[in-house]
Amino acid sequence: MTEQPTLHDTLDLWDYRRRVADLYASVRGATPGEATWLNWREQRDTLFATHPQSAIPPEQRAALEGLPYFDYDST
Numbered sequence: 001m002t003e004q005p006t007l008h009d010t011l012d013l014w015d016y017r018r019r020v021a022d023l024y025a026s027v028r029g030a031t032p033g034e035a036t037w038l039n040w041r042e043q044r045d046t047l048f049a050t051h052p053q054s055a056i057p058p059e060q061r062a063a064l065e066g067l068p069y070f071d072y073d074s075t
Helices: 007-028 034-050
Strands: none
Touching: 007 034
């Protein structure tokens, strides 16, 4: 039997999706460049390390030093 999500779980998921949408909207509206990319990485890493709906298992979040990314490419 599948456990039904709680209201808290549903609100957490809504919050996670809103934060991801806001993050990508901020990047689309920003000046292109390495500083914008670094900010996007930092915010994304923080979301994965701290949010209850993160794809990273809770027991691994404290040790997360950042997600793997390719180097910045200005082309």
